[in-house]
Each structure stands twice: as C-alpha cells, then as structure tokens.
Amino acid sequence: MSARDVISKGEAKMKKSIESFQHEIASVRTGKATTALLDRVKVDAYGQQMPLKQVGNVGVQDAHTLMVQVWDKSMVAATEKAIRDANLGLNPAAEGQSIRVSIPPLTEERRKEYVKLTRKYSEDSKVALRNLRREILHALDKLEKDKQISEDEKSRGKKDADDLVHKYEKRILDIVGQKEKEIMEV
Incomplete structure (x- = not known):
C-alpha cells in the first residue's frame, strides 16, 4: 500500500462524511416545504419502527404544504401520530388515505435555534473530518515504520491530508452558509 492509496481511501471517507x-x-x-423534513420520522407499523418512506409517498404540494400518501389505510392514524x-x-x-402537513412560518427565535442546530451539525462533521485525518496520519506513520514508504512520501501524504481536510471544511462552511440563508429568509 502506498501513501497515495491511504490518501485516496481517506478522501473517499471524507466524501461520505460530507454526504452524511x-x-x-x-x-x-427552513420556511419552505421539503420532503427531507420527514426523512427522520419513524412510524410504528406492523409491530416495528419503520421510516415514513416505507409506509407511504411524501410529496410537496406547494411551498408550505407536504402531502403524505399512505399506502395502507390502517396506517394513516399511526403515520399522523408519528409526524x-x-x-x-x-x-x-x-x-x-392522505395526510396533509402544513408547514407553519418560522418565528425569529425558532430560526435562530435552527441556525444553531445547523452549526452543531457542521461542527460534528468537522470533528469527523479531523478524525479521518488522524486515521490517515496514523496509517502513514505505520507505513513508514514498516519501511513501505519514505519519510518524504510520509510528509507529502501529511500535507495532502491537511489539504483535504481544509478543502472539505471549506465545503462544510459553504453548505452551512447556504442553509443559514435559507433558514433566515422570511
């Protein structure tokens, strides 16, 4: 395994971290209706917790309304309760057999809470990136110790790892900035 392989694997993990x-x-x-709002909703269906997407279709009816089309009539009440x-x-x-979900306008206080939540998620992601960097550096140290790479390759690998972390941290900041604009938009 070379330093390049270690960096490539680390970058793949960083991309997955950004996707997550x-x-x-x-x-x-945000102030607008989006199906992603209901992604984390779990419905008590058939004796177990199931994601809402496995119980029905979620769609955007208009800018402030979501429509959930439940497949099984007996699950409408449970789905409504879960939401x-x-x-x-x-x-x-x-x-x-449908459930209409109106998205009320956000208050200023609630918007600020969501901005804080967004920043918390970004910090968690940055920590994950730094942990991945640490894994890369550890792998490079091990490769050098096992005489599979030279000291120069190791230092280049460390620089590459640092550059990757900076690149993805900047991407996180860009995403957060965009999301904050969406949240604070009235």
Missing part, C-alpha cells in the same frame, strides 16, 4: 452532513442538514427546517410526535413543530391532518 448534507443529508443531516437537509432535515433542518406529530417527531418534534418538528408540524401539525398533520388526515384526509382519507
């Missing part, structure tokens, strides 16, 4: 961060941040409420209990500040209303 983007998925997490998508579930943070209400998900602590998202949403009040679903059942209409036959």
Whole structure:
C-alpha cells in the first residue's frame, strides 16, 4: 500500500462524511416545504419502527404544504401520530388515505435555534473530518515504520491530508452558509 492509496481511501471517507452532513442538514427546517423534513420520522407499523418512506409517498404540494400518501389505510392514524410526535413543530391532518402537513412560518427565535442546530451539525462533521485525518496520519506513520514508504512520501501524504481536510471544511462552511440563508429568509 502506498501513501497515495491511504490518501485516496481517506478522501473517499471524507466524501461520505460530507454526504452524511448534507443529508443531516437537509432535515433542518427552513420556511419552505421539503420532503427531507420527514426523512427522520419513524412510524410504528406492523409491530416495528419503520421510516415514513416505507409506509407511504411524501410529496410537496406547494411551498408550505407536504402531502403524505399512505399506502395502507390502517396506517394513516399511526403515520399522523408519528409526524406529530417527531418534534418538528408540524401539525398533520388526515384526509382519507392522505395526510396533509402544513408547514407553519418560522418565528425569529425558532430560526435562530435552527441556525444553531445547523452549526452543531457542521461542527460534528468537522470533528469527523479531523478524525479521518488522524486515521490517515496514523496509517502513514505505520507505513513508514514498516519501511513501505519514505519519510518524504510520509510528509507529502501529511500535507495532502491537511489539504483535504481544509478543502472539505471549506465545503462544510459553504453548505452551512447556504442553509443559514435559507433558514433566515422570511
């Protein structure tokens, strides 16, 4: 294994970390309706907790309304309860086999809470990136110790790892900035 292989594997993990961060941040409420809002909702269906996507279709009806089309009529009440209990500040209303979820406008205080939550997610992701960097550096040290790479390759690898972390941290900051704009938009 070469230093380049270690860096490549580390970069792949960093990309996955960024994807995970983007998925997490998508579930943070903005003033607009988005299906990602309900991604974390789990419905008590058939004796187990199932993601909402496995119980019905979620769609955007308009800028402030989501529509959940439940596949099994017997699951409408459980789905409605799951959305209400998900602590998202949403009040679903059942209409036959569908559930209408109106997205109320955010208060200034609530917007600030969501910005803080977004920043917390970004910090968690940055910590994950730094941990991946530490793994890369540890692997490079081990390769040098085992005489598989030279000291120069190790130092180049460390520089590459640092550059990757800076690149992905900047990407996180860009994503957070965009999300904060969306949240604070009235």
